[in-house]
Amino acid sequence: MDQQVAGGVTLFTRYSRHFGPRSPFDLNVSFGGELAGHPWRRPQDGVGVAVGFTRMSRAFRRDAPLLDANGGSVADFGYAAASGEKTAEAYYRYQVNDTFALAPDIQ
Numbered sequence: 695m696d697q698q699v700a701g702g703v704t705l706f707t708r709y710s711r712h713f714g715p716r717s718p719f720d721l722n723v724s725f726g727g728e729l730a731g732h733p734w735r736r737p738q739d740g741v742g743v744a745v746g747f748t749r750m751s752r753a754f755r756r757d758a759p760l761l762d763a764n765g766g767s768v769a770d771f772g773y774a775a776a777s778g779e780k781t782a783e784a785y786y787r788y789q790v791n792d793t794f795a796l797a798p799d800i801q
Contacts, residue, residue, distance in 0.1 A: 695707055695708075701732070702729055702730035702731075702732045702733075702737075703729055704727060704728045705725070705727045706726060706728075706744075708724045709723050710722045712751075715753050717754070718754040718775075719749065719750055719751060719754070720750070720751040720752075721747075721748070721778075722746065722747070722749075723746060723747050724745065724747070724781075725745065725746075726742060726743050726745060727742060727743060727744075728740045729742070736788075736789070738789035738795075739786070739788055739789055740786070740787045741786050742785050742787070743782070743784045744782070745782045746780070746783075747779070747780050747781075749777065750776065750778055750779075755776075755777070758775040782801065783799055783801045784799065784800050785797050785799035786798060786799075
């Protein structure tokens, strides 16, 4: 869900859930915000930040030490998977023209 809360400020949140035995991840939650480039006279540009959490499924945590997903007769991971992954990201979107933008980011 995206929501513009003030002139040029947009907040967002994402939630997804996967039910099934074959997925390594079963939950993803993230939220963040973006400030449009009005203050520096580039209204089509934007700067944003986000944080998120992805949870590994119980089946994947159980099977990861022995999982041979590619059939190479060697365990692909060989370790007990942790409970999940936390991420943080910051980016700047530079609008080059009406149809092209560059958006370098750091995670």
